[in-house]
Amino acid sequence: MPSRYSALALARHALTGKPWARAWRSADPKPSYDVVIVGGGGHGLATAYYLAANHGVRRVAVIERAYIGSGNVGRNTTLVRSNYQLDGNTQFFEHSLQLWEGLSHELNFNVMLSQRGQVVLAHGPSQLDVLARKGNIMRLNGIDAELLARADVMRLLPYLDYSPTSRFPIHGGLLQRRAGTVRHDAVAWGYARAADALGVDIVENCTVTGFTRDGDRVTGIETTRGAIAAGRTAISVAGHSSQVAALAGLRLPVESHLLQAFVTEPVKPFVDHVISFGAELFYISQSDKGGLVFGGHIDGFNSYTQRGQLPKVQSVAQCAVALIPGISRLRLLRHWAGIQDMTPDGSPFIGRTPLRNLYFNGGWCYQGFKATPAAGWCLAHTIAHDAEHPLNRHLSLDRFERGNGFDEYGYGLWTYRQ
């Protein structure tokens, strides 16, 4: 059992030189569990934690192919926010943001939530109208939102391009002050440590090779470290959802695409908010180390390579310079690509599947990281009750055949456009 982290514990360890206990056990798989979660990413670990903490289900295993934190939980731009306008999304992401706000205390692990505020920019009067509507929807749901005029944005973010020649003049924006960033690795480690303390087994380096079935009921999994019987099984493996679901004989409304993220060399602090460009999909913030962290669209064709294409590096850098001309001389330090589940309507799935006792969480498109706490919270509820919570009822896997696509941005149902 790891000791509780506190200022006192820090002082004690500093004075005695006693090494810290490891944060979670390296568990070997047992022959059977009440719940097995396939995928030890942020979502899978959060699910295990909430199953144990909220629903009293303690015989839980998280099965991870590689090591904890090796997937998309460490391959994102660390943003959290709740500025969504479709009924269902608004409440879900606000629930997530509220969980983020209490997470460091709940997990006894500092996830370094920094509520520096996010500004979405409008580059024309009609775009500002759209943001006003979104802000009103948020406020009607009790979520903070402030509409900014051009002069407000100039005061708040003086380093953007306000010149008369700017290609996309800034007309205003929408500010959510409670939005911000989180240290993403700490999310994986914090959930892993807290789940482990409640008795959850975290099994790393264990690949799932099949599902055992009794008719239309899933009874467990087969792995490279032996068979494991499970009362209920959940798949939470963003990026490889189709491969794992295929082992259970399911075909998903998911295509895997690459999303790149970028970090520049570190500079003195100057980007003190999260900023979303309105003319293209582009978002930027500054990390505690000083690097500018930003990202854009997916590469445009399905791939599992985890290596991005250079034309996207160029177009994202063009967005960065169009927004903040002052960073044109900065050099990129690193960039990486995550494998991202894309769905026809741009919305994810959390819920039951056509097979009994099998649950699915995936299809997160661009929004997986910020959803981590609520996705785990809702999936845990769905597994424990064998029924969706009102917060994730709209995210069912069969919504397309029922004609209930859930399209936040109104692009239309087109997987590689979303």
Added chain:
Amino acid sequence: MLRIPCPHCGERDFTEFRYGGDASKIRPRHDSTDARAWQEHVFLFDNPRGPHREFWQHVLGCRQWLVLERDTATNAVGAARLARPPELP
């Protein structure tokens, strides 16, 4: 950079093309009223990690639709052919 061998124009950067999705799917007959068949055709994907047959349109070239063989695990590109049957004009 992904390079696509266009049968008309030769090997070009993928940025000249528009991606068009899985080419191995068979579209239900236009007058089909089988909702499940349409659901599977429109919304479900095999999404393989490995060999994939896919549509690309050469929008900044000959504007023809192509079928390209590509490995989604490595992005290694194979042959490309015209998407329309060769006997058509």
